[in-house]
Amino acid sequence: DAGVIQSPRHEVTEMGQEVTLRCKPISGHDYLFWYRQTMMRGLELLIYFNNNVPIDDSGMPEDRFSAKMPNASFSTLKIQPSEPRDSAVYFCASSPIGAEAFFGQGTRLTVV
Amino acid sequence: AQTVTQSQPEMSVQEAETVTLSCTYDTSENNYYLFWYKQPPSRQMILVIRQEAYKQQNATENRFSVNFQKAAKSFSLKISDSQLGDTAMYFCAFSINFGNEKLTFGTGTRLTIIP
Numbered sequence: 366d367a368g369v370i371q372s373p374r375h376e377v378t379e380m381g382q383e384v385t386l387r388c389k390p391i392s393g394h395d396y397l398f399w400y401r402q403t404m405m406r407g408l409e410l411l412i413y414f415n416n417n418v419p420i421d422d423s424g425m426p427e428d429r430f431s432a433k434m435p436n437a438s439f440s441t442l443k444i445q446p447s448e449p450r451d452s453a454v455y456f457c458a459s460s461p462i463g464a465e466a467f468f469g470q471g472t473r474l475t476v477v
Numbered sequence: 478a479q480t481v482t483q484s485q486p487e488m489s490v491q492e493a494e495t496v497t498l499s500c501t502y503d504t505s506e507n508n509y510y511l512f513w514y515k516q517p518p519s520r521q522m523i524l525v526i527r528q529e530a531y532k533q534q535n536a537t538e539n540r541f542s543v544n545f546q547k548a549a550k551s552f553s554l555k556i557s558d559s560q561l562g563d564t565a566m567y568f569c570a571f572s573i574n575f576g577n578e579k580l581t582f583g584t585g586t587r588l589t590i591i592p
Contacts, residue, residue: 398580407583407584408580409582413579454520465524465527468521470519470520473520
């Protein structure tokens with residue numbers, strides 16, 4: 366398996382624009398996680414899914430953030446409208462039941 | 478709520494030496510899981526080692542081993558015979574359920590291996 370695949374790897378956008386981050390989890394994994402990494406706040410969980418169903422979205426910072434998982438092989442994290450403080454590295458991770466999470470390489474988002 | 482504390486923002490050691498990274502945590506749970514993740518400059522988060530709280534034996538993975546002190550809520554990582562490729566950020570993390578719950582991360586320790 367190619368591992369967790371995130372796209373794009375880098376994204377630069379202007380404030381106010383919509384941003385969509387994409388994730389393909391490892392096939393067969395039941396759980397999918399979205400994390401955000403910043404210098405100020407470190408690594409924090411935004412939302413996670415079990416079998417495509419959102420389980421805990423308490424880490425989603427604002428209504429500007431939304432995440433979907435339409436099927437077992439694809440998830441998106443959308444920010445609309447984006448703001449400079451959203452600049453961060455966004456990680457997607459997946460795990461099977463009873464095993465550790467595997468992380469993608471992350472998307473570095475810069476909002477100018 | 479769980480918290481994870483890494484009190485060493487940066488460390489550096491000579492190649493081939495042994496280094497220990499510290500981590501303490503706070504939880505009211507009795508069963509949980511602890512992890513050390515490595516993040517090299519490539520940004521990839523890589524699992525180094527894991528420890529189940531119900532296991533008394535400390536986990537080891539080749540040159541990496543942990544010292545798990547449940548009563549003291551301490552979980553340190555020892556890297557033996559350090560190599561240049563060990564240069565990275567190291568994050569201690571906590572989870573109630575193995576892979577099925579959120580990971581709570583510490584703030585990380587930047588480790589530099591000096592040639």
